[in-house]
Amino acid sequence: MKFLYRANVAFILENTDGEVLIGERGDIAGSWQFPQGGVRNGESLEEALLREVEEEVFLLPHHYYIRQSKGPYYYRFPKAWRKGKIVGQRQHYFRALFLPEKISPKIRGPSDEFRSLRWIKPDEFQLKWLHPMKRGVYTRVFLDFFNVKIF
Secondary structure (H helix, E strand, O other), rough: OOOOOEEEEEEEOOOOOOEEEEEEEOOOOEEEOEEEEOOOOOOOOOHHHHHHHHHOOEEEEEEEEEEEEEEEEEOOOOHOOOOOOOOEEEEEEEEEEOOOOOOOOOOOOOOEEEEEEEEOOHOOOOOHHHHHHHHHHHHHHHHHHHHHOOO
């Protein structure tokens, strides 16, 4: 049987103070991550990113400038989460500079993807905020994008 990884994009939004935007998951209190989401059939990585950013933090393309992208990064789902041949995610990360105006990243409420958002310095991120399946990817992402080792 051939195992498949679902295509996924993730968004690292950085402000002019060098802080990155993270969101506390709506379904798991105390679990923080970058906005991310699946790539639909027929959608490019960039198209998926634009859609996911608008859906999750309500920013439009003119609110940020994509500076860098890297991937893929892979992680496996716990066996109980697997559906059919899909065993995990294949993520492509995009790092963007926030172009501040009179708008801020936001959420509509706890029923959305995130219950809250905050800006932190990359070296403040803690692995314990993540589900164990994502920790290896985040360790590599922080090294690749910020040359920061997170614990």
